[in-house]
Amino acid sequence: MSARVSIGDFAVMTSLSRKALRHYHEIGILQPAHIDSHTGYRFYDTGQVDHAHIIRRFRSLDMSIPDIKALLSTDDATTRAEIITTHLEHMEKQLQQTRDTVGELRELLSPVDTPAFVTVRREPALPVWSIRATLEESGIDSWFSASVNTLRSAVAATTGAPSEVVPGGLYDRALFLESRGRATLFVPAPLVGQPPEGVRAEILPEAEFAVLTHPGGHDGIDRSYAALGIYANEHLISDQGPIREHYFGGTQSTPTTFTSTEICWPVFSTTPPTP
Structure with a gap:
């Protein structure tokens, strides 16, 4: 009662x-x-x-x-269970994000390590298909995803079949300094065919880089950038050209999920260009 x-x-x-x-x-x-x-x-x-x-x-x-x-x-047990389960999954995701953040904060308590696995590499001139835009830093992720899919589709349509594509990116320093600048996403140009509308054909010039491979995509990549930048400035002569990245491990079903990201920091050339 x-x-x-x-x-x-x-x-x-x-x-x-x-x-x-x-x-x-x-x-x-x-x-x-x-x-x-x-x-x-x-x-x-x-x-x-x-x-x-x-x-x-x-x-x-x-x-x-x-x-x-x-x-x-609702008095329906299934509906109630679905609502509660969905919220639990949301909480678990937030918990994992908190754990990741705690791990990153703990890492920040240690100084940036200068890695022993930086290599210096001369990249030859490379014909590419590319998409270029001037962006706000906040808009890079959505532009990146759309551009990767466009370039993959362009290559597949030209070659007649899906192929393993290793995209790369060029990022002007203004993106880091001013939070707005030019970005270029590219893939090696197919041996035959012309790029579709909206995709340009160009040749990336020969250049020399200090190179570090970061595991995964962009999560935690700021520490790898710091380590590479320290190495490039303490052991080499840093050049002010755009930063270059190469993205490995993307597939047709997960084109923007990478197993590793190669960061290429431009350095002043110490070897003569290839004739």
Whole structure:
């Protein structure tokens, strides 16, 4: 048998403050059982305690108000399980992101290591198909994904079959310095055929680089950039040309998921160009 109780008693039973109860009333997820028309006092029913506990618990776990409304409005066990499972998966993802962030912060407590595996390499002139744009730093990711797919499709359409494509990128220093600059994504040009509209054919000039291979894509790549930059400036003569990257391990189904990223830092040439 349920009983009507004052808002004060209900707050004690549910650990929800007057402010929280008023808010949940206003947004429609926990209505008072009765509101006195003369005083405006809110009264609740003891049968509402379980709902109040559900709301408080899931709000403490950052479940959204729409999901809580959906949870409370259904008696279907499958639907409830789906809502809770989806939120648990979201929490697990956030937990992993927190773990990754903690790992990165711990790494920052140690100085940048100057790697022993930097190589100096002269890249010959390379015919490529490319897409170029002037971008804000915040827009690079979406442009990168679209450009990789465009270049892969262009090569596949020309060669008649999907092929293993190793894309590369050129990034002006203005992107790092001013958060806006020119970026170029490229793939080695097929032996036959012409690039489609929107893709240009060009030849990357011969250049010399200090090269470091970073595992994976761009997660944590700032530390690899730091290590390579230290090496290039302490042991070589840094050139101010664009930074070059090569992306390995992408597939047709996951074209922007890479097993490694080769960072190429331009350095002043110490060897004569190839005749």
